[in-house]
Amino acid sequence: MKKSKTCCAPKSEKEGADNRNQLSRVNRIRGQVEGIGRLIDEKAYCPHILTQIQAARSALASLQAAILASHLEHCVRDGLRKNSEGEINNLVAELVSIFKNID
Numbered sequence: 001m002k003k004s005k006t007c008c009a010p011k012s013e014k015e016g017a018d019n020r021n022q023l024s025r026v027n028r029i030r031g032q033v034e035g036i037g038r039l040i041d042e043k044a045y046c047p048h049i050l051t052q053i054q055a056a057r058s059a060l061a062s063l064q065a066a067i068l069a070s071h072l073e074h075c076v077r078d079g080l081r082k083n084s085e086g087e088i089n090n091l092v093a094e095l096v097s098i099f100k101n102i103d
Contacts, residue, residue: 025063032056
């Protein structure tokens with residue numbers, strides 16, 4: 001991560017609740033990944049490990065979609081409201097760059 005912008009920082013109680021929800025999801029994902037490590041350490045049945053990996057990937061994809069939606073609803077919408085062509089171009093370029101690097 002190159003930038004330390006806080007464009008999606010909670011500005012209201014509702015947005016703060018969204019942030020807490022996202023952190024809770026990260027903690028669950030962390031637990032899933034740690035569980036995968038334990039399964040590998042215990043030499044568990046490979047299809048079981050693969051199932052758990054897919055569950056963690058799905059959880060990450062869901063979290064990514066939620067954060068993207070929040071970013072679009074708040075940061076991008078604010079950029080459009082300000083009608084700043086430069087800011088709009090920066091926001092679009094940033095998202096395109098991120099999604100170019102996804103599998």
